Amino acid sequence: MSDPGGTPEVVERARGLLGRVLHGHGAAVRITEVEAYGGVLDPASHAYTRTPRSEIMYAPAWRLYVYRSYGMHFCANVVTGPTETASAVLVRAGEVVEGIEVARSRRPGVKDVMLARGPGNLARALGLSLDDLGAELLTPEGVRLGDPPDTDPRISCGPRVGVSKAADVPWRFWVTGDPTVSAYRRSPRA
């Protein structure tokens, strides 16, 4: 396969995030869909060019990178390092496993399976915003990541959603057959 990032570590980390629980503010999801971004060598990564927005990606691993998308949404990533490589994993979808009432109240009129379907919706269901930028995910308090699941989930892969560069690199991973996984949409510019 083509390998623009030359960083298999981020792929390992991305697959390893599937099935883990991401705790937000008053709600938590079991991660069912992610995308790997290879940092400075990946044309599709925000870290491909170093800017104020992407600065957090160059920091040590296991911190949260949150950015605003299309003015109205937030998207959450796990920075996976190593430092200066700036790899990260975009959390695209999950199943709400805690605080479902809170998640519902944040997304009125949405079916449960759709509460955290898509990166903007997931951040919304968890109450994540720029206030959470740089959060330490392995600490026992606040926004954090749970332990890996006991049994590895069955994983499918395919091209990343929405990116106009490196659009054919199959670095999107999801739990096979899970109903909370978002629908694939290719970027109109790809």
Add this chain to the structure above:
DNA sequence: CGAAAGATTGCCT
């Protein structure tokens, strides 16, 4: 300083 693009979403035909 103006312009264009964007790791999206939901509603329209």
Add this chain to the structure above:
DNA sequence: GGCAATCTTTCGT
């Protein structure tokens, strides 16, 4: 399937 909403960030002049 197509497109508008919405606004910050980034890039070009």
